[in-house]
Amino acid sequence: MDRKEFFxxxxxxxxxxxxxxxxxxxxxxxxxxxxxxxxxxxPTPGNNALLTVNxxxxxxxxxxxxxxxxxxxxxxxxxxxxxxxTAFSSVCPHAGSTVVFQPQTQNFNCPxxxxxxxxxxxxxxxxxxxxxxxxxxxxxxxxxxxx
Ligand code: FES
Numbered sequence: 001m002d003r004k005e006f007f008x009x010x011x012x013x014x015x016x017x018x019x020x021x022x023x024x025x026x027x028x029x030x031x032x033x034x035x036x037x038x039x040x041x042x043p044t045p046g047n048n049a050l051l052t053v054n055x056x057x058x059x060x061x062x063x064x065x066x067x068x069x070x071x072x073x074x075x076x077x078x079x080x081x082x083x084x085x086t087a088f089s090s091v092c093p094h095a096g097s098t099v100v101f102q103p104q105t106q107n108f109n110c111p112x113x114x115x116x117x118x119x120x121x122x123x124x125x126x127x128x129x130x131x132x133x134x135x136x137x138x139x140x141x142x143x144x145x146x147x
Contacts, residue, residue, distance in 0.1 A: 050135065051087075051146040055080050059144070063103040071135050071146045072101050072108070076119065082139055087146045088121050088132040099132065108132060 050069040053059055059066060065074040073087040088108070090098050097112035107124070108117040115126030122131045136147045 048147055049145045053144040053146075054142060055139070055144050056142040059085075063106065065101050065103065067101065069146070072099070073135075073137060073144065073146050074101060074103075074119070080139055080142070080144075082137050085137045085139075085144065086119065086121075087135040087137050088117075089135060091133070092128060093130045093132065094126070094128040 050071045051066065051073060053066050053073060058064070059073070059075045062075050062077060065072055067073075067090055070090055071087055072090045073085055075084060076086050077084040088099075092099050092110040092112065092115060094110065094113060094115050097110050099108040099110045099115075099117065101108050106119040108121075109115070110117075110126065110128065113127050115128035116124045117128070117132050118124050120131075121134055123129070138145045138147060
């Protein structure tokens, strides 16, 4: 096969492949993903948990806390009732840095510009003009979920 024939064969094959790809991408049956290499869809739609804690072995004492997923959850009382815990976004309302919980004083501090917040999330000092955003705590068995 000479160069001209080779190119003709290659172009014809490529055209066939591209048409097949375009037809698959335009499929209206909803079974062909537009981007098969894209992110995997959430396998449990409706589960918008930001943080999950196993109360069987975590947060056993008052002032124990867990931070992650952009939130902080703190045990404020004994027992495993929803009211035994409080949770907030860990994003500082001043400029978006991450606040740190200080169990010794039950305060949150933002190390960026030194805003402080009490255990209710209210501002007690610093440049922040509003408090921390409260998050919802749910408990099922020994699983605590922050949403
Ligand atoms: S970002 Fe937290 S005090 Fe400025």
